[in-house]
Amino acid sequence: MNYLSTRGRTAPVGFSEAVLMGLATDGGLLLPETVPEASPETLRAWRRLSYTELALEILALFADDIPRRELDRLVRRSYATFDTPEITPVVPVGDFFVLELFHGPTLAFKDVALQFLGNLFEWLLGQRGERMNILGATSGDTGSAAIYGVRGKENIRIFILHPHGRVSPVQALQMTTVPEDNVFNIAIRGTxxxxQAIIKSIFEDLAFKERYRLGAVNSINWTRVAAQVVYYVYAALRLQEREGADRVHFAVPTGNFGDIFAGYLARRLAGAAIGTLxxxxxxxxxxTRFVNEGRYVRGTVVPTISPSMDIQVASNFERYLYYLLDEDPERVTEAMARFAQSGExxxxxxxxxxxxxxxxxxxxxxxxxxxxxxRVYEAHGYLLDPHSAVGVAAAAKCRGELPPGPLVCLATAHPAKFPDAVRRATGRDPQRPPALRGLEDRPTRCEVLPADEQVIRDFIARHAAV
Structure with missing residues (x-):
């Protein structure tokens, strides 16, 4: 399968090259030339599969240049780090279901993709005898999940930017207490x-990108999206079997549009099994303003108790825009240029x-x-983190617009990652799972730098593996 840029000025590449390229060389985002559509017979067969078995089947559709036996090994290795064999269990809570995506090593949904991507990077680099310097920005959970995905791995160094003082204390500690010397944390004085703007600008400098062998771990990397498609299909098929439902609806808390875009692709793959998003x-x-009004207008970031969603420019929006504009890269390029100039x-x-x-x-x-x-805790004894609660509350507001069928709300992080919000809501502290215990007692490593592109470039140049 070939991968194309949303802006149409990058030559088609295979899956492995798309993984290592990250951002397309023309500044666009990579997408598969065609989105596979599973037949009814295939979907019925998939209902019998475990999560890892289903992940292999779906990822094999997109990663057709990796030997199936090797892909199977990478998938199994990636999900062996999760604390439940179901990987992403579906739990009934009152009149809806919760898809728990926080059973990985950093207790956030990003682990589902980044454990796989880290192992994939290591394998591809080993095959090619190359090194890579991963560069990413995080609003909270991506950073720690990316770091845990590549910590200590051969031939990889990782540089993660996060907004200083604008992630939760637990999120910051998860990133900055990793001792491996291939990990570099940068707290920028900004949003x-x-x-994200610094990262994208650096990637668009092809000479710098090539010289320092930069790779992307943000959801601009296609593998992130492909791996997240799996849990939508897994949950929909499980509930079709369990509830006898024709279609399953999903509520998705999102800021960067990556998670819900994976749901959009999952619906294209699985057809009627997945209903409204x-x-x-x-x-x-x-x-929300874009969906309800047709206007995508950049504003000022508002700090909230759900910091991973405190975003005003959604990097994956361009992928959806490509399909919305009839897969016409010239129209996408023009639209994104207008947005860059006017903010609208x-x-x-x-x-x-x-x-x-x-x-x-x-x-x-x-x-x-x-x-x-x-309300959910008092009524059902189930504790939501503030991001997942946004999804549940939005689903309640939109319930009247949904056709009949089970409703699944994505739980994107463990509530223990946001104890202050949980305490304000319930008057109690969430119980800390083993992965978070003792974080405050560990030494931290972090550079606090201005949100200045040249300063970040200089830091990378000093510490990159070349």
Whole structure:
């Protein structure tokens, strides 16, 4: 399978090359030339598979230049780090279901993709006899999941930017207490959007990217999206079997559009098994405004109790825009250029109608988030983190727009990662799982730097493996 850029000016590449390229050389994002569509017979056969078996089948559709036996080994190795054999269990809570995506080593949904991507990077580099310097920005969970995915791995160094003082204390400790010397944490004095803009600009400098052998671990890397497709299909097929449902709906808390874009692709792959996607945002609601009004307008980042969603420029939005604009790379390029210049992008009535066929959306404020955590805990004894609570609250707002069928709310992080929010909502501290115990007692390593691209470039140049 070939991979193409959303901007159409990068020659088609195979899966392995797409993994290592990260951002396309023309500044666009890579997508498969075609999205596979599973037949009804295939979907029925997939219902009998375990999570790792299903992951192999789905990833093999996209990674067709990796020997199946090797891909199987990489998948099994990646998910052996999770604390439940189901990997992403589906749990009933009242009149909805929770898809628990926090059973990996850093207790966040990013582990599902980044454990696999870290092992894949190591294998590909070993095959080629090459080195890589991974560069990424995080609004909270991506950083620790990426670090845990490649810590101590051969031929890899990783540089992660996070906004200083704007991630939860637990998230910061998870990143900065990793002792391996191939890990470099950079806290920038700015927002996640500042860090993301620096990363994208550096990747667009092809000479610098080539000289320092930079690789991407943010969701601009196609592998991140492909690996996340699996849990949508897994949950939908499980509930079809368990509930006798025709289709299953999903509520997804999102800021960078990567997780819900994986859901969009999963629906294209699995067809009618996956129903409506509820796009849930916090006060940083640029994506909700786009779904409901057809206007994608950059605003000022508002710090919230769900910091991983405090984003105003969603890096994966361009991938969806590519399909919305009829897979026309010239129209995508023009639209993104207008957005870069004016901070605003509008679509016509026909495109807006298509968006409303793909998503319904609602934004949720801080008071509603806290109330949702409290209400669900008191009614059902189930504790949500503040990001997952945004998804549950948005689903409640949109419930009347959904056809009949089970509703699954994605739980994107363990509540113990956000004890302050949980305490405010319930008056109690969440129980800490073993992975988080003793973090405060470990030594930390982190550089605090200005949100200045040249400063970040200089730091990478001094510490990169070349």
């Amino acid at each position: 996640f959007d500042d860090g 509820v796009l849930a945002t916090n006060e940083n609601n640029i994506l 992008l509008r679509v016509g009535f026909r495109a807006q109608a298509r968006v409303r066929e793909d998503f319904v959306s609602a934004s949720v404020g801080e008071a509603e988030t806290l109330e949702t955590i409290r």
